[in-house]
Amino acid sequence: MKFTLSWLKDHLKSDESLEQIVDKLTAIGLEVENVDNRSALQPFIIARILTSVKHPDADQLQVLRVETGEKTPVQVICSAVNARAGLIGVFAPFNTYIPGYKKILSIATIRGIKSFGMMCSEHELLLSNEHHKIIDLPADAPVGTSFAIYAGLDDPIIDISLTPNRADCAGVHGIARDLFAAGIGTLKKSRVPAILRNSEKNSVKVRLVSHGKQSPCLGFSWRMVKDTRNGASPQWMQQRLIAIEQCPVNALVDITNYLTFDRCRPLHIFDADKIEGDLAIRQAYDGEKLLALNGKEYTLSSKNCVIADRNGIVAIAGIIGGKNTSCDATTRNIIVESALWNPLSIAQTGREFNIVSNARYRFERGVDPGFMIHGLECATRMICDICGGKPTNAEVICFEEPVERKVLFSFTEVKRLTGLEIPKDKTRSILACLGFKVEDTTEDKIVTVKVPTWRPDISEKADLVEEIVRIYGINRIKPQPFTIDHTILRKPPAFLQSRNARMILAGRGMMEAITWSFISEKMARMFGGGHPDLKLKNPISDDMSDMRPSLLPGLIVAAQRNIAHGLTDLALFEISDVYKGHAPEEQHLVAGGIRHGTAKMTGSGRFWANNAGSVDVFDAKADALAVLASFRISTNGLQIERGTPSWYHPGRSGIIKLSPEVILGYFGEFHPTIREDLDIQGPLCCFEIFINAIPEARKKVKKIRPPLLLSPLQKVTRDFAFVVDRTVPAASIVQATLNADKKLIQSVQIFDHFEGAHLGAGKKSVAIEITIQPFEHTLKDEDFEVLSRKVINNVVKKTNGVLRKDLNINNNNSTRCR
């Protein structure tokens, strides 16, 4: 909402400076976005060209002597085609900033003759694009005075960002009232003319056609004015409209625009000679069209309320008028209307057609119903003053005089909500200045506050507290500490834990990405999504249409963008939500990551000591297990199985299970089909960990640790090697070994794993080192013998394998101390 300072002062008698006014506006909730004090045009002076002589050395230039109000004339070189002796124009002395050039004017020597200033074109002052001719003012323009003041270009422009609740401040008068309440100046009595009483009746009738349900028309007042002359509006009105970026059209149109901003009273004027028959307020017929004032054609439906004559629609009610019935230079007889519309209906229609008009802006926020008829009188008065003409009697239909809403209020409410003590008298006076009426009740501390008709936003006590506090001054509230209850000082594990996981993954050389929650349908389908419930109706683009079922598609797309920049070794992760359905419990927190190229944890690319190899399933597995470790889930308790979802390489991926039912995540390389479909080049591996699947009990931090049991006896190690089918999981050998003696065998390490022709087709060799920790007594040879047999038997039974005899493992000799 824009207005000028002089416009404000039409409504507010005030001596406060522009700065004081601006500061107060922001302080009371009318946030000033911008102030244009128009100081840029201050140095420009009205000046007369005394003489004009052709430049001796340039055909296009003239040497002028210019009278600027100083004692001696100034010499100026000028190239304008209309420069001539006697012309009164606009002079800029040197050192003036020229807005049109974005430069400061200096003394110039042009072909040997000095120029001490400039006669300006409209372009140089950014008034228009005219730059061939200098400004040519009427003969009575006062030489030596400020051009800006003469042309009305010195009026500061204030732009406030209006919150949607403040319908009343969409007019300058409302802003003045707020300032007055806040102690800035005095509010001038609004000049609402007396209701015109006239014998002449309207020749145009308006009727409301039933809408079936609730009518969007809450009142309609109108009258005709005959024999008007519609020319340009007065200079002062044009200057104000231009200042707030409203283009002057003609007097009748300008008057409606002016009152819209002056009194927040949207109006419309029809050219009565272009109206056929009477007007009807009705629903549009489906498919009915209107060529609107903005030059666009709209196709309406029964959802939209319109004003129509015999030929069809002449206006979309409360939003925009039609072009064919609008006022132009030839307009003589008019119909002026001032109406009231249901804000919801206006908002719906405005949104449907995306029409942003000054009328819609106000009607959907709620204009003052108490001013509808006064608005018609204001408009009529201005029309008669400016365009002449004979008004007929005003007529009103569908209108009920508004009743002031009542709010029961207690003065203690301000202290209860804000901690601020404001004297009762002050509270009363603030409310009174804003137009509220405070009436005492029979109860001691409770008053009835009558809400003025222009404040649809005030309906209860809290609203009044806001009014009182914002006017009294928010910054007069003294901040008060509140007690911090440390018994509730607990951070839920989920937050802390995903932070740990994030730190761990970044600590493994990965970069955290945040990718879009929505991806393309194609990608969603590839990764198990694409459900219609998770499809956006109005996506911002086709690539962002479906809620992601997995973090991987976003990370792959991100990787590919980087690869296109030649950054091929990359490790990315994200900890965020995926969506399996649209219910709250179907949103799951996941940690996912990918590595591409040679982006190993230890480093990537070529290196003098050891070149990094391609990333593979085990890099992904290590990442996945690191995430689980951050949730204190150790690898020991986990089962790794085959059977990952379709996007994984079935032979190079694994499921991580906590128990047969609980899947914690997946890791692996991508399925060759997915690689082909997504055009993935180079090694790529990934993991997904489902943080929600981790049982809450596992997330709890146990503060007390079990006692540490240290054995006084030495650890010993033994080696074994088995030949098994290549399909036998190494993990089953380890498990079978551990099961051989859970007390003595502390750990099992696979130190060799290979396939070879000499082992037989489809066979592989797995060699393990067992760490044995005796607790009770040092083990004797017989003990080792028993243990070895148990290990071998267990493994052979579990895997159908055989102990490798060819290997030169002599456990008696290989016993090593640790």
Place this chain on the structure above:
Amino acid sequence: MGSIEILEQKIRSAIDTAESIEDLEVLRVNTLGKKGTLSTPLKRLGSMPKEERKAFGLVLNNLKKHIESLLIEKHKRFKKTMIFQQIERESIDVTLPVRQDPTERGRIHPITQTIDEVITIFSDMGFMIATGPDVETDYYNFTALNFPIGHPARDMHDTFFFNTHENGERKLLRTHTSPVQIRAMEKQKPPIRIVISGKAYRMDSDVTHSPMFHQVEGLVVDSTATIANMMWMLEQFCKTFFEVSSRKIRFRPSFFPFTEPSMEVDIQCDCSSRKVKFGTGHNWMEILGCGMIHPNVLRTCNLDPEIYQGFAWGMGVDRIAMLKYGMPDLRDFFNTDIRWLEHYGFSPLNPST
């Protein structure tokens, strides 16, 4: 010159000319060994007269000690040379690089870093952390938060909708994290102190708007919380997070459908250069919105506004991250350009730099 002197000369010159530790060992055995050149005369001592024996013995012992020390000294010299040679042999070019530590390479995204910073400040003030779903209903996103149906305030939120479900329900992507306030008040009786973080979505895309963005907000409900408490708490936050004094913080009346009275908080800043400087300059930068919970919102959650009161605040994480850390374009946050992440991201071990 007696025979002892001659012997001494001989041994000395033999030590001088020894070329290795091995030579020296041979010399030691030949000199001091059982059959060494010095041992032989010592054996003769027994057959000497007492007076003579004493004098000769002294001479011989002195000589023996002297030779021993000469041998040790020479041995040390050899040892020194050998170690020197070993060092020479073992020396390598230590200017060769080592692999960069993975913790140096890894990066935390500036948004999660900022969320962490904000949440930590409020956690320390006794706030619990709450989250909620991104896919929301119209009820939680608007109606329960006192957005009247069709009100222009809903227009300010360009909402992403899902297709209407078979059961007639139309879900949407939450346009703010405030629905979590309602969910919290439904679930829990006051006193409530929660801080909420999460993603929100609006159909917007330019330098400072993105269709997906992040918010952190808070909620306090009890029977005494006032604007004065809220101002104190938010001042604490701004002082800690933006490192400015309370004089540089401004509260300004504003409007939100779900708070009444409503305010916005501005921080004084200098916007004259690309990097915004806080606590100085002539501009005010809007940081967050806040206010007392609207009575309608309390009623919706079955809390009597005559008994319960409280306040809520919220801010755009992406925006304050941009302000604090100087990223020029919000859209870059979600582009995952690793050059950008390397530059603007945070090290996991050193997040404050």
